Amino acid sequence: MPYIIETEKLNLFYGDFQAIINVNLKVSKNTITALIGPSGCGKSTLLRIFNRMNDLIDGVKTTGSVKFDGKEILGEDVDLINLRKRIGMVFQRPNPFPLSVFENVVYGLRVHGEKRRDVLDEAVFKSLSSVLLYDDLKDKLSVNALTLSLEQQQRLCIARLIAVTPDVLLMDEPCSALDPVSTMRIEELMAELKKEYTIIIVTHNMQQAARVSGECGFMLLGELVEFSNTKQIFTAPKDKRTDEYITGRYG
Amino acid sequence: MDNPRVFDHEMNELKDTILKMGVMVQGLIHKAVDSLKNLDRNLAEEVIKEDEKVDQLELEIDEKCIQLVALRQPEASDLRFLMTGMRISNDLERIGDLAEDIAERAVELSGAPLLKPLIDIPKMGAITEEEISLILDAFVNRNSAKAKSVWDKERQVDKLRDMVHDELVGIMSQDSSTVSRALPLLLVSRHLERISDHVTNIAEDVIYMVEGRVVKHGGSPS
Numbered sequence: 001m002p003y004i005i006e007t008e009k010l011n012l013f014y015g016d017f018q019a020i021i022n023v024n025l026k027v028s029k030n031t032i033t034a035l036i037g038p039s040g041c042g043k044s045t046l047l048r049i050f051n052r053m054n055d056l057i058d059g060v061k062t063t064g065s066v067k068f069d070g071k072e073i074l075g076e077d078v079d080l081i082n083l084r085k086r087i088g089m090v091f092q093r094p095n096p097f098p099l100s101v102f103e104n105v106v107y108g109l110r111v112h113g114e115k116r117r118d119v120l121d122e123a124v125f126k127s128l129s130s131v132l133l134y135d136d137l138k139d140k141l142s143v144n145a146l147t148l149s150l151e152q153q154q155r156l157c158i159a160r161l162i163a164v165t166p167d168v169l170l171m172d173e174p175c176s177a178l179d180p181v182s183t184m185r186i187e188e189l190m191a192e193l194k195k196e197y198t199i200i201i202v203t204h205n206m207q208q209a210a211r212v213s214g215e216c217g218f219m220l221l222g223e224l225v226e227f228s229n230t231k232q233i234f235t236a237p238k239d240k241r242t243d244e245y246i247t248g249r250y251g
Numbered sequence: 252m253d254n255p256r257v258f259d260h261e262m263n264e265l266k267d268t269i270l271k272m273g274v275m276v277q278g279l280i281h282k283a284v285d286s287l288k289n290l291d292r293n294l295a296e297e298v299i300k301e302d303e304k305v306d307q308l309e310l311e312i313d314e315k316c317i318q319l320v321a322l323r324q325p326e327a328s329d330l331r332f333l334m335t336g337m338r339i340s341n342d343l344e345r346i347g348d349l350a351e352d353i354a355e356r357a358v359e360l361s362g363a364p365l366l367k368p369l370i371d372i373p374k375m376g377a378i379t380e381e382e383i384s385l386i387l388d389a390f391v392n393r394n395s396a397k398a399k400s401v402w403d404k405e406r407q408v409d410k411l412r413d414m415v416h417d418e419l420v421g422i423m424s425q426d427s428s429t430v431s432r433a434l435p436l437l438l439v440s441r442h443l444e445r446i447s448d449h450v451t452n453i454a455e456d457v458i459y460m461v462e463g464r465v466v467k468h469g470g471s472p473s
Binding site: 234 | 326331
């Protein structure tokens with residue numbers, strides 16, 4: 001089984017505080033992996049390691065190994081622009097740029113120097129289609145993205161990532177700003193996207209983790225306590241702490 | 252780390268109701284076998300009537316389980332508890348029906364003296380009662396070792412059933428006029444053996460509830 005992301009003895013320190021403790025995680029291609037755990041357990045920090053977003057924070061030190069597609073990504077010489085192109089991130093609140101729908105989708109391509117109109121048009125068509133937004137927005141490509149509904153904005157942000165043809169989509173609480181119906185639709189979209197991409201999602205919503213993911217990791221105080229297929233985690237977790245957390249007994 | 256939850260209170264109520272149903276069913280077996288041993292028609296009719304209460308409890312437990320699944324979205328150990336609770340109430344209800352069957356045999360036989368004093372059938376009844384005590388204890392205290400101990404008892408019941416069978420077949424083959432009085436007893440031994448089987452079903456469910464491991468039919472397919 002080829003793992004697209006593989007960590008070994010991964011540790012992360014914010015100054016003296018160790019936020020990630022000896023995490024060994026293997027993420028398979030074309031799966032949805034959910035990371036669950038109480039606030040401050042390190043799940044978002046772990047997610048941000050995968051595209052080196054923590055580098056933006058002062059005093060962060062990471063040790064151990066993270067391999068993406070078999071190659072180490074923690075080194076100094078890693079091309080971060082390229083890494084973040086291949087491993088994109090969706091955030092809690094949709095964060096489209098205050099630009100037109102069209103310009104939002106092609107933003108990444110423009111950054112990478114793409115100017116050909118036919119290539120950009122094709123990217124907009126493909127990306128918006130893959131997030132099931134094209135039919136709704138094809139006549140509104142020039143409207144400001146901030147006028148869209150929150151769900152459409154979140155879809156647009158996913159389309160913006162897809163335009164630069166990533167391998168992995170990292171999602172940090174992607175539905176927490178959405179209503180239940182929009183949440184359900186984003187979850188359906190995730191199931192669709194799984195065919196082409198690998199998704200890692202951080203969520204506080206246990207039911208969401210149960211619904212969307214195939215693999216699930218429970219984190220507590222920086223450690224990956226248990227990692228297994230989702231069915232196992234939600235019916236018969238092996239670790240007592242996992243059981244306590246998902247049954248709501250942990251406090 | 253354990254925090255009391257509103258949910259825990261509801262789960263405990265459910266546990267109490269299952270326990271109540273178990274004790275009730277155990278009492279029915281006792282009375283049914285007594286009614287047969289003493290050819291006490293009134294007691295047998297009491298058993299038949301009381302089985303309705305067992306049926307009511309099954310409905311109550313099912314409804315409570317469905318409600319908790321819908322409203323609380325249980326996971327992991329909570330989920331296993333509720334699924335097990337539903338299955339246990341189903342097995343207990345079947346056991347109640349079998350006790351009622353035994354009582355019906357007692358009514359059938361009550362017109363004439365017994366073919367012979369009963370020895371092995373009351374023994375079978377006593378063992379099935381012990382099985383129920385064990386399994387209720389295992390369920391309430393989440394003790395899978397105790398659950399496993401019912402298989403020993405089940406083997407004892409099977410052995411006694413075989414003995415009763417051989418003895419009654421012997422009597423019937425020597426004197427065909429005994430058939431109408433021997434056949435109901437043969438059926439009773441079969442009812443008691445089935446009760447014991449239902450208890451082992453419950454044991455399998457309790458092991459799943461405690462350990463998350465499927466043991467019935469040789470284990471989980473996956």
